[in-house]
Amino acid sequence: MKKNNEKRNTRLLEVFGLLLALLWLSPFYLMVVNAFKTKRGIFEGVLGIPEEFTFENFVKAFIELEFLKSLFNSVLITGLSILIIILFSSMAGYALARNKSKLSGAMFFVFVAAMLIPFQSVMIPLVAIFGQVDMLNAAGLIFMYLGFGCSLSIFLYHGAMTGISHSLDEAAIIDGANRFQTFWYIIFPLLKPISVTVAILNTIWIWNDYLLPSLVLSEANATIPLKMFYFFGQYTKQWHLALAGLTIAIIPVIIGYFFAQKQIIDGVSEGAVK
Amino acid sequence: MKNRSLSFWLFLTPVILGLGIVVVIPFIYGLFYSFTDWNGITANNFLGFENYIRLFQEDEFMNSIWFTIKFAVVTVLLLNVFGLGLALLVTRNMKSNNLMRTIFFMPNLIGGLILGFIWQFIFISVFGDVAGLTGIEGLSGWLSTTGTGFWGLVILTAWQMAGYIMIIYIAYLENVPKELIEASKIDGASALQRFKNVIFPLVAPAFTVSMFLTLSMSFKIYDQNLSLTAGGPFNSTQMVAMEIVRTAFSDREMAYAQAKAVIFFLIVAVIALTQVYYNKKREVDV
Numbered sequence: 001m002k003k004n005n006e007k008r009n010t011r012l013l014e015v016f017g018l019l020l021a022l023l024w025l026s027p028f029y030l031m032v033v034n035a036f037k038t039k040r041g042i043f044e045g046v047l048g049i050p051e052e053f054t055f056e057n058f059v060k061a062f063i064e065l066e067f068l069k070s071l072f073n074s075v076l077i078t079g080l081s082i083l084i085i086i087l088f089s090s091m092a093g094y095a096l097a098r099n100k101s102k103l104s105g106a107m108f109f110v111f112v113a114a115m116l117i118p119f120q121s122v123m124i125p126l127v128a129i130f131g132q133v134d135m136l137n138a139a140g141l142i143f144m145y146l147g148f149g150c151s152l153s154i155f156l157y158h159g160a161m162t163g164i165s166h167s168l169d170e171a172a173i174i175d176g177a178n179r180f181q182t183f184w185y186i187i188f189p190l191l192k193p194i195s196v197t198v199a200i201l202n203t204i205w206i207w208n209d210y211l212l213p214s215l216v217l218s219e220a221n222a223t224i225p226l227k228m229f230y231f232f233g234q235y236t237k238q239w240h241l242a243l244a245g246l247t248i249a250i251i252p253v254i255i256g257y258f259f260a261q262k263q264i265i266d267g268v269s270e271g272a273v274k
Numbered sequence: 275m276k277n278r279s280l281s282f283w284l285f286l287t288p289v290i291l292g293l294g295i296v297v298v299i300p301f302i303y304g305l306f307y308s309f310t311d312w313n314g315i316t317a318n319n320f321l322g323f324e325n326y327i328r329l330f331q332e333d334e335f336m337n338s339i340w341f342t343i344k345f346a347v348v349t350v351l352l353l354n355v356f357g358l359g360l361a362l363l364v365t366r367n368m369k370s371n372n373l374m375r376t377i378f379f380m381p382n383l384i385g386g387l388i389l390g391f392i393w394q395f396i397f398i399s400v401f402g403d404v405a406g407l408t409g410i411e412g413l414s415g416w417l418s419t420t421g422t423g424f425w426g427l428v429i430l431t432a433w434q435m436a437g438y439i440m441i442i443y444i445a446y447l448e449n450v451p452k453e454l455i456e457a458s459k460i461d462g463a464s465a466l467q468r469f470k471n472v473i474f475p476l477v478a479p480a481f482t483v484s485m486f487l488t489l490s491m492s493f494k495i496y497d498q499n500l501s502l503t504a505g506g507p508f509n510s511t512q513m514v515a516m517e518i519v520r521t522a523f524s525d526r527e528m529a530y531a532q533a534k535a536v537i538f539f540l541i542v543a544v545i546a547l548t549q550v551y552y553n554k555k556r557e558v559d560v
Contacts, residue, residue: 014368021377024433030400031392046403088288095285107286114297116546118494120518121539124532125300125307128314147296150289179281208385210497211519225387232391232501239395246391253383261376264383269441272487 028250035243042239057244064234065227065245071252074223077138077213078206081145082199089150089198090191093157094183098169108158115151119211127215141216145206153198156271160194161187200260200267207253224249304532312529325533334509335534338517345427345513346492352432353488354481357439362469364440365447375444379437386434390501393430397422397502423503423511430498435491439484446480447473486549493542514538 034042035057037050044051061067096108130140164187172182188195210225217226228249235241257264308325310317329335364374381389397416405413416422450473458468496515499505505512505520512520518538522531 010366010368013363013366014370017363017368017374018370020363021374024377024381027389027392027396027433030396034395034399042399046400084288088292091285092289095282099282107290110298111289111293114293116543117297117301117539118515118542120494120496120515121535121542122297122300122304123519124314124522124528124535125303126296128528129295129300129303132315143292144296146288146292147294150292154289179279179285183285204383208383208387208497210385210387210500215523225385228388228391229501239399242391243395246388249388250384257376257380257383265375265379265441268379268382268438269445272438272442273445273483 031243032247034239035247037240039238039240057240058248061231061241061245061248064241065224065231065248067248070222070224070227073138073221074207074252077141077145077223078203081142081149081206082202084142084146085149085153085202086195086198088146089153090157090188090195091183092150093154093161094187096154097158097161098166108154111151111154115155119148123211123215130216136216138217138221141213144212144216145202149202149206152201152271156194156198157191160191164190196263197267197270200264201271204264204268224252305536307529308533308536310529312532314526314528317529321529325530326537328530329534329537334512335514335517337510338512338514341424341511342493342513345424345495346489348428349431349492350485350488352428353435353439353492354484356432356436357484358443360436360440361443361447365444375437375440378440381434382438386495386497387501389434390430390498393426393433394502397426417503418507420507420510423506426502427495427498427511430502431492431495434498435488439488442484442487443477443480446477450476482549482552486545486552490542490545493545514541 030046033049034046036053036055038052038054038056041050041052041054092111096104096111126144127136130136130144135143168186168190169182172186173179177185208225209223210229213223213226214229217223219226219230222230228245231245232242235245307317309321309323311319311321360374360378364371364378368374394417401413401416405411417426454472454476455468458472463471494515495513496519499511499513499516503511505516514534515538518531518534521527521534525531
């Protein structure tokens with residue numbers, strides 16, 4: 001009797017949960033469904049399915065967003081930033097974890113403490129300094145992402161190093177490997193799970209970052225969020241076009257999420273709890 | 275690896291340069307320039323605390339601080355209630371657990387700028403339409419007043435980040451030993467008693483973690499603010515981060531904006547250090 005009650009409650013809860021999930025998705029439904037409407041169609045009503053479907057909004061938004069170019073810029077900047085963050089942070093995490101001196105501990109503390117500083121507190125001098133040496137461009141931006149991304153990444157790598165035995169290093173050194181070979185061939189492959197986490201956590205914020213690229217990049221090199229901002233400003237109150245643009249901008253993220261859901265959720269969980 | 279060894283320093287050089295040039299040096303520069311009349315290129319006069327005195331007398335800046343504090347308090351409460359609620363929901367023995375987790379978490383992956391634009395459409399057009407259909411007056415004219423702008427930002431942020439907080443609570447909930455739950459069932463505890471006496475004490479650390487995480491997240495919000503209300507009407511929904519950006523890059527008062535940025539740093543740092551203090555204290559208690 002009690003078992004049955006509990007089963008029924010769980011079933012009811014599941015229905016409630018699924019309805020809530022639909023409500024959670026409703027903003028995306030409203031975005032997509034209205035992106036297929038004409039300007040008039042939106043005027044007549046925003047809730048229902050369009051009476052006549054039109055793809056014109058997407059074609060126009062795709063062209064105006066210079067989508068392939070913006071996508072390329074986003075992929076290039078995010079990809080290169082992630083590569084150098086992974087490489088340099090793992091090296092630093094390794095060196096700091098294998099050196100037990102006070103100096104090493106103090107340096108680790110500085111890297112972690114830097115996470116306290118919010119972006120807006122360094123943004124103005126940062127842009128001024130990079131402007132004076134003519135580095136307000138994609139290369140400068142990637143270097144800035146290394147600076148902002150390395151703290152948390154070093155922290156995660158440093159934590160992961162405690163699970164890797166010293167005897168591995170020593171064996172490699174006795175066999176005649178130097179420090180770089182030891183790191184690259186023995187340690188770095190063992191850090192792969194944490195590298196996936198580091199890649200995911202940094203990709204999420206760098207891919208979506210708007211403010212820093214808006215201060216650093218010219219319109220010709222705009223990433224997707226930056227281009228989206230210009231596009232939206234140009235087509236205020238022309239919702240059929242704006243929504244088509246927003247839909248296009250989201251597609252790469254949805255595709256990525258579809259293929260890597262488990263890794264993304266696990267990675268975020270790991271990054272948040274530590 | 276020894277301090278004197280070359281390889282130790284070679285391994286660290288890239289990140290020392292990165293953090294040094296991007297964060298540490300600008301931070302120190304900024305601190306210094308906030309006491310001058312720096313215009314972004316040169317500083318001619320040392321002003322002492324003049325910029326700081328001025329910002330405490332500026333209505334717009336103080337308003338943005340109050341607005342941000344109100345926003346943060348409401349958002350932190352809602353996010354934790356939703357986050358814990360969702361986590362309790364999807365950790366039950368159900369077939370669609372994973373599907374629900376995937377859906378609730380999804381808004382986190384999309385940038386605040388894009389989500390803000392989508393919700394601008396919802397608050398203005400969709401709410402307007404629904405108001406017309408149902409005659410509910412309260413749904414029309416959203417984002418055109420300070421109050422609706424405030425709640426718009428709260429709803430957007432709660433919707434976007436609840437899934438993230440859910441993930442944190444899930445991590446702690448899944449660490450609650452199954453035997454404890456079973457034992458409490460055998461002893462005849464109701465679901466409410468079980469939550470209050472068994473689960474809650476075990477996930478209490480998750481509260482500290484998410485409280486402070488959500489608090490510092492909601493203090494630093496910028497993208498959502500820019501795309502949803504752009505600070506309007508009349509800068510009344512402008513949060514601190516946005517106020518700083520505007521003072522620097524629209525008004526071009528670099529030194530003055532930097533003084534605001536220093537105050538902003540102090541607020542965020544106090545929040546974070548309080549968390550560290552509580553964590554340490556809890557570790558001692560356990």
